[in-house]
Amino acid sequence: MHALLDHLENLPITAVDRSLEPALRARLDGKAKPPGSLGRLEDLAVQLGMIWHPAPPRTKRAMVFVFAADHGLAEDNVSPYPASVTQAMVNAYLAGCAGMNVLARAVTAEVSVVDAGIAADLPPHPGLIDRKIGHGTRNASREPAMSLDDARRALGAAIALVSEAIDGGVDIVAIGEMGIGNTTSAALLTHRLTGTPIDECVGRGAGLDDAGVAHKRAVARIAAARSDASAPLEVLADFGGYEIAMMAGAVLAAAAKRRPVVIDGFIASAAALVAVRLHPAALDYCVFSHRSAERGHAVLLGAMSATPYLNLGFRLGEGTGALMAVPLLRAAAGILTELADLSDVLAGRFGPRP
Template sequence: MTSRPAIAPLDRTDEAAYRALVDGKAKPLGALGRIEDLAVRLALIAGRPNPSYERALLLVFAGDHGLTESGVSAYPSAVTTAMVATLLAGRASANAFARAVGAEVKVVDAGVAADLAPHPLLIDAKVRKGTRNAALGPAMTAQEVESALARGAAVARRAQDDGFDILALGEMGIGNSASAALLLHRLGPAPLAESIGAGAGHDAEGMARKRAVLETAAARTPVTDPLEVLAQFGGLEIAMIAGAILGAAAARLPVLVDGFIVSAAALVAIRLDPACADYCIFAHRSAERGHEVMLAALGAEPLLDLSLRLGEGTGALLALPLVRAAAGLLTEVASLDDVLAGRL
């Protein structure tokens, strides 16, 4: 097994002091609700009372899934390549949202089933051209899983080296809601029927086919070890996101976790190293069936609930202003003592 980066749990020595700092601001006690909790958490992650998250990077990890050969998606794998091109052209929903909140965007080729031309915004980290069909056998080898995890961690470290202080994580991959459902089923754990949703869109016939394929896949093996589950049922982009979460946590870099698919990667990462949960900020509650179950399994309370189910990191981007606002509470808001004394 390849060694993974060591992650230090949050040092909570100064937690009471950070809480007192927030409580002492010019506002009624607790009046900003969960934003106050987020502010304290950000200070703990940064290890100082004045964190800044001005330079944000959305990483969209892309990969294809052999499960699509069995009809688990309403769309063919070619859509993954087309949407990567759309993201690189700056014309996807994630690009528009990133511009709205002042974040940069890069696409990571984790395992797209096509040769992608070089592009300034494309990170080539491809392990292989798509996974194998998990309904028939393991989606990845153990070596491919470790390679994806290591490359994801390297992408996160490179982002920090480039000066980014917070990461938003997104994905693009036809068939990846099927893979995520299997990961939730086995690592939640959760009943398979409660883990399967419509993904990019299915009619009743499509949903019946998706359920049958995933039941066949789940019946192949009873594995529950996180690495083995990832190899059997995961996606290259999901494995690489898990690696990015582990790498970011080791670098004390907060990550905004998007919806169902990225949460599945977070589930893998947290099962591999529970300490990384401290660095995961869950952005929103997806409308995809299974996400509520996944959040409960993770003990996570997301910041937003907007009935999103697009992916691409769109929900993570929309939560970014809340993170910046929470940091601003620490650094820009006067204390009640200063207000009363006229020290403004």
């Protein structure tokens, strides 16, 4: 375990240079618009400017990584859907007909579907990246979901995968997931990493009724009482999923490579909190896309002092909320790099086009 912690601490993640912010704000104030008139889009432009410094922000290539894995917690009926739906949805992703695919096409984003730990052996497919750590996690209500070594391997697999994509030219990393039972896992991570009572972290997930939510909370209480883990890696191993661990690794990789990483909703934010607790400077590279309708998401956002850009009532997962924020990153970079300076406009340097 100590070697793993040393490895994570030695990732080349450095905080952005906050001293750049006044100059970036002044640059935006000098554009052909009233100062501050583009609101939070200007905040995003400043964040991108600090991330990419000294180069101008690039946003042409966006890629959403959808990590899929199964959870032993699904044995306790914490979801209205059987565990087999994880594999079925992955098949839909590969066929290009799921919600995530539709939104990815709408915003011109590439899709990478990753088998992080599905409880079945999927046939080879050109659109599927096999990084399987195991055939689903163990049932966290009875024993640790994974070993510390499993958690390390999942983090490392995602760090390598996302780093390679960035080296290949990806400018924007977005993260999403699929895994029946993973809202319970995310609720347990939220509870243990923030100290929030477990009942306040558990929501309806994939559409549970009131009785289903009550049962889910009871299962989560049993799981939470099983362990007193508090260190982020131990909490991840005790209660996480392979796909959640890989999303955390993706956040760390993007931060190490100085690229923005767009965080989806509740489950992706739980992964982001794991990453930030492992390496606090990673938070500077996170763009929180939307406010999920899932109950525990507000707790996670508060723990990271994050204000998401969108509030669409989403609670699908799959990276769908993150995808909807991709055009915002492109627009924010554009006002920083393409919007004319007010001085040039007033000097008449842009005559009428012929």
